Amino acid sequence: xxxxxxxxxxxxxxxxxxxxxxxxxLPADYQAAWEQINVNLWPHSDFTGRNLMPILDGVLGLLExxxxxxxxxxxxxxxxxxxxxxxxxxxxxxKSLRDKWREQLNNNIAKKLxx
Amino acid sequence: MLKGVLEGSVLEIISRQETYGYxxxxxxxxxxxTDVVEGTVYTILIRLEKNKLVEITKKPSDMGPPRKFxxxxxxxxxxxxxxxxxxxxxxxxxxxxxxxxx
Numbered sequence: 001x002x003x004x005x006x007x008x009x010x011x012x013x014x015x016x017x018x019x020x021x022x023x024x025x026l027p028a029d030y031q032a033a034w035e036q037i038n039v040n041l042w043p044h045s046d047f048t049g050r051n052l053m054p055i056l057d058g059v060l061g062l063l064e065x066x067x068x069x070x071x072x073x074x075x076x077x078x079x080x081x082x083x084x085x086x087x088x089x090x091x092x093x094x095k096s097l098r099d100k101w102r103e104q105l106n107n108n109i110a111k112k113l114x115x
Numbered sequence: 116m117l118k119g120v121l122e123g124s125v126l127e128i129i130s131r132q133e134t135y136g137y138x139x140x141x142x143x144x145x146x147x148x149t150d151v152v153e154g155t156v157y158t159i160l161i162r163l164e165k166n167k168l169v170e171i172t173k174k175p176s177d178m179g180p181p182r183k184f185x186x187x188x189x190x191x192x193x194x195x196x197x198x199x200x201x202x203x204x205x206x207x208x209x210x211x212x213x214x215x216x217x
Contacts, residue, residue: 061180062136062157068179069137077154087158 015053022060030063033073036081044089055088121151123198125159126187129169130195133186136160160185168194 005011023034037059045052066076077084121143128139136156143151160183163169168191173181187195 058161061183062153064180065135065137065182066153068176071137071153076152078150078152084154084158088161 009048012048012050012053015057019056019060022064026063026067027073029073030067033077033081034060034063037085040082040085041089044086052089059088120202121148121155122159122162123195123202124148125156126163126168126191126195126198129163129185130187130192133172133184135182135184139185163191166190166194 001011023031026034038056041052041055042049063073063076066073124143124146125139128134128142134142136153139160140151140153140156143156160169163185164171168188169185170188172184172186174184175181
């Protein structure tokens with residue numbers, strides 16, 4: 001990734017385009033699930049969202065494999081997409097803004113107590 | 116509690132032969148874990164992969180995208196041994212507790 005890409009985020013745009021074209025090939029219910037996963041994963045994003053790219057790539061791979069097996073999305077993911085997403089994000093070690101705030105708070109308290 | 120147990124179970128299934136997510140899910144379902152879905156197994160596999168307990172190969176399938184196949188490595192075997200050790204301990208203690216109750 002060069003400087004220009006880093007600033008404009010064009011590397012991510014490119015990746016999103018490939019994601020989109022892969023999603024388009026999936027059955028309709030999978031596309032709906034993808035939308036939902038997308039929505040539920042973004043709260044785990046860091047500032048730029050680059051940390052989510054490998055996760056999204058993995059999930060898309062999973063969806064493709066399952067669709068090829070002819071399973072319904074319900075069978076594959078269950079009804080707890082939100083839980084699935086937070087399990088995913090924490091496994092991959094994606095730190096959310098909330099974690100950052102928590103860290104900040106803990107540091108501040110530790111500092112105050114140290115005095 | 117089931118989460119930790121499932122991780123060991125998935126590792127055990129992988130240790131028998133190289134396999135992939137869908138097959139693992141089916142095996143677990145057949146065992147009686149009916150509410151385990153592929154999404155659950157997927158997050159476990161990611162964890163195993165991240166802890167370097169399994170090796171991954173991508174193989175093309177007859178239909179659809181290439182599949183990820185998982186096989187166990189030495190670190191995985193060691194982890195599996197520890198898992199069964201822990202499980203022996205837990206199950207014997209729980210049984211002991213149950214017998215004392217009645």
